Amino acid sequence: MQLGINLGYWGAGMDADNLAVAQEADRLGYAVCWAAEAYGSDAATVLTWVAAQTERIDVGSAIFQIPARQPAMTAMTAATLDSLSKGRFRLGLGVSGPQVSEGWYGVKFDKPLARTREYVEIVRKAMTRERLSYEGRHWTLPLPDGPGKPIKLTVHPQREHIPLYIAAIGPKNLEQTGEIADGALLIFPSADHLEETAVKHLRAGREKAGQTLDGFDICPTLPLALGDDKDVPSLADTFRPYTALYVGGMGSRKQNFYNQLAQRMGYEREAAEIQDKYLAGDKEGAAGAVPHELIDQTTLLGSVDRIADRMKAYAAAGVTTLTLAPAGFTLDERLAALRAGTEALERAGLA
Numbered sequence: 001m002q003l004g005i006n007l008g009y010w011g012a013g014m015d016a017d018n019l020a021v022a023q024e025a026d027r028l029g030y031a032v033c034w035a036a037e038a039y040g041s042d043a044a045t046v047l048t049w050v051a052a053q054t055e056r057i058d059v060g061s062a063i064f065q066i067p068a069r070q071p072a073m074t075a076m077t078a079a080t081l082d083s084l085s086k087g088r089f090r091l092g093l094g095v096s097g098p099q100v101s102e103g104w105y106g107v108k109f110d111k112p113l114a115r116t117r118e119y120v121e122i123v124r125k126a127m128t129r130e131r132l133s134y135e136g137r138h139w140t141l142p143l144p145d146g147p148g149k150p151i152k153l154t155v156h157p158q159r160e161h162i163p164l165y166i167a168a169i170g171p172k173n174l175e176q177t178g179e180i181a182d183g184a185l186l187i188f189p190s191a192d193h194l195e196e197t198a199v200k201h202l203r204a205g206r207e208k209a210g211q212t213l214d215g216f217d218i219c220p221t222l223p224l225a226l227g228d229d230k231d232v233p234s235l236a237d238t239f240r241p242y243t244a245l246y247v248g249g250m251g252s253r254k255q256n257f258y259n260q261l262a263q264r265m266g267y268e269r270e271a272a273e274i275q276d277k278y279l280a281g282d283k284e285g286a287a288g289a290v291p292h293e294l295i296d297q298t299t300l301l302g303s304v305d306r307i308a309d310r311m312k313a314y315a316a317a318g319v320t321t322l323t324l325a326p327a328g329f330t331l332d333e334r335l336a337a338l339r340a341g342t343e344a345l346e347r348a349g350l351a
Contacts, residue, residue, distance in 0.1 A: 001315045001350045002031035003341055004323035006062060006221045007050075010041030017331040022050045024335050026057040028342045031321060032090060034062035034185075034221070039104045042068075044077050051085040060090035062185050062221070062323075063167045067096060067107035071119045071139065075126035079157040087158035092185050093119065094167030097251050113176055114138065120164065120180050127162060129153045165219065169257040171201045178205020183217030183321075188246065188258060190297040191313035193265045194220075199318045219321040220314070224300040224307065225328075226337045232302045236295040238327065240287035243295055247271055248278025248286045267294055300324070304340050308347040315350050 005025040007018045022033045033050055037043040047059040059081070064074055074093070082089040095101065095116055098109035118136040126132050131150035134141045142148030165183040168174045177184045184202055199218065206213055223242070225235040246258040253275065262271040270291050278286035300307045314322055326337030345351045 001311070001319060001345070002321045003345055004032040004034060004060075004219065004221075004321050005030050005057075005338065006034045006036070006323045006325045007046070008325060009036050009038060010046045017334065019050065019053060020331055021326065021334055021338060022054055022057070024338055026054040028339065030057055030338075030342075032058040032060050032323070034060045034090075034092065034323060036062050037065060037068075038096075039100055044081065047081060047089070048084060051081070051088060056088075058088045058090050059085055060092050060165070062092040062165075063094035063096075064092065065096045065100070065105070066093055066116060066119050067101040067105040067109075071122035072126050072132065072141070074119075075123045075153060076155065078123070078162050079127055079153060079155040082157040082159060082162050083155060085158075089158075090163045090165060090183075091123070092165040092167060093123075094185070097257070098255055099251065111138070113172060116166065116173075117176060117180060120166075124164070126153050127157060129156070163217070165217065168198075169261055174198055174201035175205040175208070178202035178213075178216065179209045180205075182215075183219050186218070186220035188243075188261055188298045189220035189222065189314070189319075190265055191310065191317045191319075192297060194314070194317040194319070197261065197264050213318065217320050218318050219323055220319060221323040221325055222298065222300050223325045223327050224337050224341060225302075226304075226307075226333075226340045227302060229302045229306050232296065232306075233292060235301045236292050236299070239295050239299055240290050241283070243290045243298070244274055244278055244283065244286040247290070248274040249283075253279060262294065265294070265297070267291060270294070300341075300344075304344045304347060307340065308344040311344055311348045311350060315348070 035043045035046040043061040051059045078091045095112040101107050101109040115138050118138050122134050129152050131152045132141055133150045163182045165185050166177040166181045167185040168177040227235050247262050250258050259271045259275055273289045274286045300310050324341045326334045328334035
């Protein structure tokens with residue numbers, strides 16, 4: 001099992017620290033550094049900046065939002081980043097959610113699976129440097145009855161095949177991801193529930209494509225907080241607002257993928273309570289309603305030995321790249337958490 005690092009969103013006042021974290025991860029031998037985007041910093045600019053100041057670590061988009069870019073533009077960006085980084089780019093895609101898609105980008109959030117499939121097909125075709133033509137339900141290239149003509153990408157990617165990941169949560173999206181992608185980006189993963197909530201759906205998709213999970217990258221992100229095992233409850237409490245935001249407020253009452261995931265993990269009543277309080281404006285109450293067990297199952301908390309035991313469980317569940325989001329109030333604390341990750345991997349016998 002390899003380790004990755006997730007820098008999250010840029011522009012939160014820790015940008016210089018984030019670069020130092022990426023550089024330390026590069027020095028420690030982490031496999032990939034991911035950057036996210038929502039409606040603030042874009043991932044492409046951040047990844048270019050990080051790639052220019054690191055040497056070996058891959059840089060990946062987690063995610064490029066599908067409603068934000070035409071697929072040909074994504075192919076251009078991917079090819080450029082792969083060229084500039086000398087073959088270190090990983091392309092992560094996702095549909096985002098209805099609030100961002102419709103509220104920020106003005107793109108209707110409908111038929112996300114079909115749109116994702118067409119998007120991936122166009123991106124892959126564009127990056128082969130063939131002349132681009134495509135006829136689908138959501139995209140037609142070139143547009144008919146106009147001056148457009150099939151054009152081919154002029155940039156040469158460093159590699160013929162750039163690894164393509166999809167951020168997936170729901171069963172149908174996970175199955176399609178297994179069918180059409182090279183890897184899956186997961187959030188709020190519990191090793192105890194991973195087979196039921198994710199892996200079995202990814203496996204079904206791979207089988208539809210006539211393949212197995214061999215070579216497919218299962219890549220969840222987990223916050224990591226280093227401390228004594230006796231302090232695990234207090235460490236978990238620091239993630240209550242984060243969990244409450246996603247389970248309670250990331251989406252509408254009817255369409256919150258993270259809330260649905262918590263329900264599939266057995267927290268139906270608690271997920272409903274968190275959402276009710278969050279949407280009523282009681283964010284503190286929503287955070288207080290998050291069960292300790294849910295936080296502990298979806299983070300890495302405590303001593304290096306405890307984290308090593310959890311890493312073994314994730315590896316046994318099928319994880320191939322474990323992406324860490326090291327927590328800390330200072331840069332030194334985040335760097336210490338980062339180093340603890342590599343030490344835990346070694347103690348687990350997974351390095």
